[in-house]
Amino acid sequence: NNWWSQVFSADVLEFINMSIRFCQLVEEPSDADHFALDLQKVCSVLYGKVLSFPEMNEQEDTGLEQYVTEDQYNEVRSRVASLLGSHDDYLDVFVEDMKYSDRPILRTISEDVADIYQSLADFLFCYRTGSDEIRYLALFRVVGQYREYWGGRCLSAMRALHDMLFLSPDSTDEEW
Secondary structure (H helix, E strand, O other): OOHHHHHOOHHHHHHHHHHHHHHHHHHOOOOHHHHHHHHHHHHHHHHHHHHOOOOOOOOOOOOOOOOOOHHHHHHHHHHHHHHHHHHOEEEEOOOHHHHHOOOOEEEEHHHHHHHHHHHHHHHHHHHHHOOHHHHHHHHHHHHHHHHHHHHHHHHHHHHHHHHHHHHOOOOOOOOO
16 A cells, blocks of 8 residues: 555655745744745745645545634734734735736735645644554655645635735845
């Protein structure tokens, strides 16, 4: 069975380490001054790491536990919004609603981060507490969620963070 090698591959283990780092970063940011840059770094590794996973056999991922509550999601979103301040908002043209509008849609980095956090924290919970079969199902689910939504949110947040860090007229080395 190929699932064993996928669950414990070097790429998956690195993805787990980056997922832990991401969750720690947004749950308890230790340095607000470097938060945006650290988030940019971790998101870029997470995004690229999923692309290196081998193809997975389709599995039914029902029955996997959800770890993140609505309150936890909202706490993460609020914390990130507070840290980023006025830099939290950005305009996005790569969303489904754009086909009904001639204007970009206002999005927030904090909501993107909370969405990513929910998928990663649920994945880590199942991976940490489950059997090898549960680990495989959790990996299958988080990859599916990446393809469906959090990968796109990761890219959108990275673009907005890039603009904030490097193109914003009020960005300085001291501030970020």
